[in-house]
Amino acid sequence: MKITVKLFATFRVGRFAAATRQYPPGTLIAEVIRALQIPEAQIGMIMLNNRHAEPDQQLNDGDNLSLFPLVGGG
């Protein structure tokens, strides 16, 4: 199945800004994050098709996944 992954801020460094990739059916968000070698502790927010999502959610063909790092400075 095809998933479009968008990466924000520092997650782009050495990776990409947006890419549509093939994943096996039933892939979880956490598995995509792991495959991208993004440490779980760096994840701030996950959006799936413009909705807030959790890492244990399963992806479906055509989904748009956005990953944001934690930003907390002032």
Next chain:
Amino acid sequence: MEELNGFLLEHATGDLLSWADQNAAAERFGVPLARIEETALSAGLLPARYQRNRQAISVTQQLTLFRSRVAVIGCGGLGGYVIEQLARLGVGTIIAIDPDVFEEHNLNRQLLSTTGTLGRAKVEAAAARVTEINPAVTLIPVRDCYSPENGTELLRDAQVVVDALDSIPTRLALAETCAELGIPLVHGAIGGWYGQVTTQFPGDNTIQKLYSQWVEGKGVEQQLGNPSFTPAVIASIETAEVCKILLGEGETLRNRKLSINLLDMQFEEVIFKP
């Protein structure tokens, strides 16, 4: 009071009242400049300092701003710019909360830090700065950490709270306090070239979602630091949100997060479906 009104009307040019005449009125009637500003605005006169606000902000709206009370939590990178802009905007009362003193590593970005304010409490520097800009604006300095324990007392009378904190757990606690008190909260956070802003009304949980994966520690700012321009951009957007909430104008970032990437110069809006 009537005499003061008469004095102000007599000295106005059109509907503009000069700073010199505001001072003259304060001296003659022995009242604070804040009272002069409120009396003038109530009489439909605009203190001349606000003349370039015109069209954007009417005299009536200027009075609304003057009668408003906004709490700024944190007086560092974001907070310094927010306080400066609120004072110039003409928000009548600003509660500034921060426990820290200025240190050398603040000088690259924190507006209120200068070589002269090193070692000085940030909230005291904020009060001095606001008095320099406009003595009619009251800044209430609170040299303390915001905490859920003191939050209710400190924020109770505020119409809007501004998140200018540098700690994720404190932000989450602040969101809870604001929800309990029924006060809108304007959130801003920065790290390196990146920043984000959203506005949360009581009952919303956008901020909780923004940090839903957080377990401990800081964000990207830990590695990237914060250059001079990022707090200025994010703080300005936060102040615009405050202004709109106070005036009931325009569209806020409610249920939306503006993600700003100054490195690639991309502004991305993320919709939060309630």
